[in-house]
Amino acid sequence: MPAYKLDPEWVESYLAQQEQKLACEVHPDEKDAIMNKMREMTLSIMYKQARRFLVYIESDEAHVTAEKKTRFM
Numbered sequence: 001m002p003a004y005k006l007d008p009e010w011v012e013s014y015l016a017q018q019e020q021k022l023a024c025e026v027h028p029d030e031k032d033a034i035m036n037k038m039r040e041m042t043l044s045i046m047y048k049q050a051r052r053f054l055v056y057i058e059s060d061e062a063h064v065t066a067e068k069k070t071r072f073m
Contacts (some may be wrong), residue, residue, distance in 0.1 A: 005049050011042055 015038060022031040 005053070006042070006046050008046070011046065015039060015042065 015035070018038065019031070019035050022034055026034065
């Protein structure tokens with residue numbers, strides 16, 4: 001996966017850090033709601049990136065396959 005994509009380990013450590021920060025700043029119920037929304041948005045972004053990467057791999061494989069077929073013809 002390209003370097004500019006979100007790294008799952010980094011995301012988990014960042015979310016843990018944000019959760020600790022929010023624990024000091026807001027009410028526990030609000031903290032849970034905020035963290036749930038942050039996790040939801042983060043997972044949505046990571047899912048979209050993974051789908052794009054899979055499309056990229058599939059298109060790259062199709063290009064390589066087409067290239068091989070033209071060589072053999």
